[in-house]
Amino acid sequence: xxxxxxxxxxxxxxxxxxxxxxxxxxxxxxxxxxxxxxxxxxxxxxxxxxxxxxxxxxxxxxxxxxxxxxxxxxxxxxxxxxxxxxxxxxxxxxxxxxxxxxxxxxxxxxxxxxxxxxxxxxxxxxxxxxxxxxxxxxxxxxxxxxxxxxxxxxxxxxxxxxxxxxxxxxxxxxxxxxxxxxxxxxxxxxxxxxxxxxxxxxxxxxxxxxxxxxxxxxxxxxxxxxxxxxxxxxxxxxxxxxxxxxxxxxxxxxxxxxxxxxxxxxxxxxxxxxxxxxxxxxxxxxxxxxxxxxxxxxxxxxxxxxxxxxxxxxxxxxxxxxxxxxxxxxxxxxxxxxxxxxxxxxxxxxxxxxxxxxxxxxxxxxxx
Amino acid sequence: xxxxxxxxxxxxxxxxxxxxxxxxxxxxxxxxxxxxxxxxxxxxxxxxxxxxxxxxxxxxxxxxxxxxxxxxxxxxxxxxxxxxxxxxxxxxxxxxxxxxxxxxxxxxxxxxxxxxxxxxxxxxxxxxxxxxxxxxxxxxxxxxxxxxxxxxxxxxxxxxxxxxxxxxxxxxxxxxxxxxxxxxxxxxxxxxxxxxxxxxxxxxxxxxxxxxxxxxxxxxxxxxxxxxxxxxxxxxxxxxxxxxxxxxxxxxxxxxxxxxxxxxxxxxxxxxxxxxxx
Numbered sequence: 001x002x003x004x005x006x007x008x009x010x011x012x013x014x015x016x017x018x019x020x021x022x023x024x025x026x027x028x029x030x031x032x033x034x035x036x037x038x039x040x041x042x043x044x045x046x047x048x049x050x051x052x053x054x055x056x057x058x059x060x061x062x063x064x065x066x067x068x069x070x071x072x073x074x075x076x077x078x079x080x081x082x083x084x085x086x087x088x089x090x091x092x093x094x095x096x097x098x099x100x101x102x103x104x105x106x107x108x109x110x111x112x113x114x115x116x117x118x119x120x121x122x123x124x125x126x127x128x129x130x131x132x133x134x135x136x137x138x139x140x141x142x143x144x145x146x147x148x149x150x151x152x153x154x155x156x157x158x159x160x161x162x163x164x165x166x167x168x169x170x171x172x173x174x175x176x177x178x179x180x181x182x183x184x185x186x187x188x189x190x191x192x193x194x195x196x197x198x199x200x201x202x203x204x205x206x207x208x209x210x211x212x213x214x215x216x217x218x219x220x221x222x223x224x225x226x227x228x229x230x231x232x233x234x235x236x237x238x239x240x241x242x243x244x245x246x247x248x249x250x251x252x253x254x255x256x257x258x259x260x261x262x263x264x265x266x267x268x269x270x271x272x273x274x275x276x277x278x279x280x281x282x283x284x285x286x287x288x289x290x291x292x293x294x295x296x297x298x299x300x301x302x303x304x305x306x307x308x309x310x311x312x313x314x315x316x317x318x319x320x321x322x323x324x325x326x327x328x329x330x331x332x333x334x335x336x337x338x339x340x341x342x343x344x345x346x347x348x349x350x351x352x353x354x355x356x357x358x359x360x361x362x363x364x365x366x367x368x
Numbered sequence: 369x370x371x372x373x374x375x376x377x378x379x380x381x382x383x384x385x386x387x388x389x390x391x392x393x394x395x396x397x398x399x400x401x402x403x404x405x406x407x408x409x410x411x412x413x414x415x416x417x418x419x420x421x422x423x424x425x426x427x428x429x430x431x432x433x434x435x436x437x438x439x440x441x442x443x444x445x446x447x448x449x450x451x452x453x454x455x456x457x458x459x460x461x462x463x464x465x466x467x468x469x470x471x472x473x474x475x476x477x478x479x480x481x482x483x484x485x486x487x488x489x490x491x492x493x494x495x496x497x498x499x500x501x502x503x504x505x506x507x508x509x510x511x512x513x514x515x516x517x518x519x520x521x522x523x524x525x526x527x528x529x530x531x532x533x534x535x536x537x538x539x540x541x542x543x544x545x546x547x548x549x550x551x552x553x554x555x556x557x558x559x560x561x562x563x564x565x566x567x568x569x570x571x572x573x574x575x576x577x578x579x580x581x582x583x584x585x586x587x588x589x590x591x592x593x594x595x596x597x598x599x600x601x602x603x604x605x606x607x608x609x610x611x612x613x614x615x616x617x618x619x620x621x622x623x624x625x626x627x628x629x630x631x632x633x634x635x636x637x638x639x640x641x642x643x644x645x646x
Contacts, residue, residue, distance in 0.1 A: 196482075202483075203484070204471065205476035206545065207469065216494065
């Protein structure tokens with residue numbers, strides 16, 4: 001049973017097992033800490049809501065819900081006002097939705113394009129590594145710094161007035177786009193890296209160009225990841241306040257912007273302003289605004305989560321193939337000669353006996 | 369085949385009296401990955417409409433040699449080569465040569481079946497479509513699948529995902545996909561290493577069928593497979609002259625398969641095929 005070499009080992013089975021359990025427990029504690037804070041928050045808010053006056057029995061909650069609903073619709077449909085009973089977030093909601101759309105239009109093509117270039121085209125080397133590192137650094141720059149950048153570059157155009165955007169929606173949208181761009185680039189790169197190399201090789205080995213491989217295989221595979229990262233970055237843009245304060249999101253706008261050249265305000269900016277007003281009632285209004293903002297952010301995150309599920313992947317794939325088919329139709333209309341080029345491939349590339357006799361394949365043993 | 373191409377008769381014994389023209393040729397080919405030499409001074413001429421097997425121990429550069437013929441090594445940043453590579457008498461490497469056009473004519477089947485995550489039909493049709501195929505696509509898909517001996521198994525699930533097929537079927541789907549762009553040469557990189565014996569036998573039968581229309585080059589670790597399927601066999605070895613860990617691959621012997629396995633001329637080949645080394 002006991003061999004001479006056994007003396008060289010000290011298994012310490014019990015101690016090792018205890019350490020294992022302890023470590024797992026610490027990790028569990030770390031996991032729960034976030035959940036616990038959220039639970040305490042929701043619990044205390046709920047308890048406060050339930051106890052306010054005069055301790056309604058459970059069957060009276062319906063009235064409160066109705067009252068709550070009326071309050072929410074009022075603040076969602078009325079603009080800013082010095083009277084808390086008439087104040088609302090209509091301008092802020094409209095401004096935030098404008099920002100959302102503009103940031104999506106600016107940041108998604110730019111960020112996905114940059115990610116594609118870095119991952120699929122850029123030759124590896126010092127230049128690529130430098131760009132890579134600096135994009136990662138940009139993702140960590142505080143948002144107020146982007147606000148100052150936006151103020152100098154977009155709002156004032158370095159003092160060159162004809163190009164200065166001032167307090168227009170454009171200024172805010174461009175600033176927020178810069179803010180989320182690194183996140184979109186990194187999400188795109190991560191998703192592209194997850195596409196198996198065997199897929200690219202298979203497509204290239206059939207004589208596909210890089211662009212064809214990316215369009216038909218790499219992008220569709222990476223799409224759910226790209227969309228998820230992009231949507232999460234957009235919800236970050238929606239929640240930002242600090243950079244918008246720098247580039248002119250005004251306190252009290254009483255109309256909803258109707259073009260990107262209008263002045264604007266945003267939901268978080270309005271919430272902040274209401275919360276700083278002295279009258280107690282404005283805090284209720286601010287709290288209602290927070291609920292609207294949270295509902296917006298959580299529903300965007302829900303879309304991102306949905307796109308990760310198999311159903312969501314199919315959905316995204318179908319949507320994208322629809323869009324790319326439209327793009328193909330447009331390119332056919334604009335460049336009708338495209339197909340002719342494609343057919344001329346065999347003459348263009350490797351010289352040699354271009355008309356391949358096996359294309360017509362008279363010796364096909366399995367004729368149809 | 370023009371006259372001057374036929375005059376470049378390779379310096380090897382051909383499997384049959386009727387002389388077969390050279391379709392792929394490497395002359396003094398050396399390959400490096402970074403500073404590591406992977407292949408040294410390879411001279412090989414691969415005959416048309418034959419199956420040529422590349423055998424040899426792990427790490428001797430069989431796959432590297434194979435991937436030189438359709439420039440798939442270009443994807444590896446540290447790859448570097450010297451020497452001449454010709455396909456049908458034309459340069460494979462050079463400023464004039466478009467690897468995209470080359471790869472359509474020199475197709476490839478990979479070690480692990482890698483169908484696209486699309487339907488069976490789209491798997492076959494995609495290569496033809498991106499190469500601007502103007503014929504009847506349904507016919508091409510059916511012909512390619514029949515040619516790959518897969519039609520009867522998938523004709524009712526053409527619009528199901530290619531990933532739902534079994535491993536052996538997936539590999540034949542990859543062969544059908546390659547056939548659909550009508551290549552002249554098919555490079556196979558251990559195509560059966562992930563397959564069971566029955567699927568392997570089907571792929572081997574298929575190779576025999578395809579030989580009439582295509583030139584096949586196959587890398588295999590399985591010497592029985594090389595012996596069963598190929599007309600010519602090239603045995604690559606690690607260079608023995610150097611004792612360090614980075615020994616490049618060299619071509620030990622290139623002969624008709626039956627000769628190489630019965631009366632090997634090279635001592636190292638003999639040691640390898642009899643199982644003394646490897």
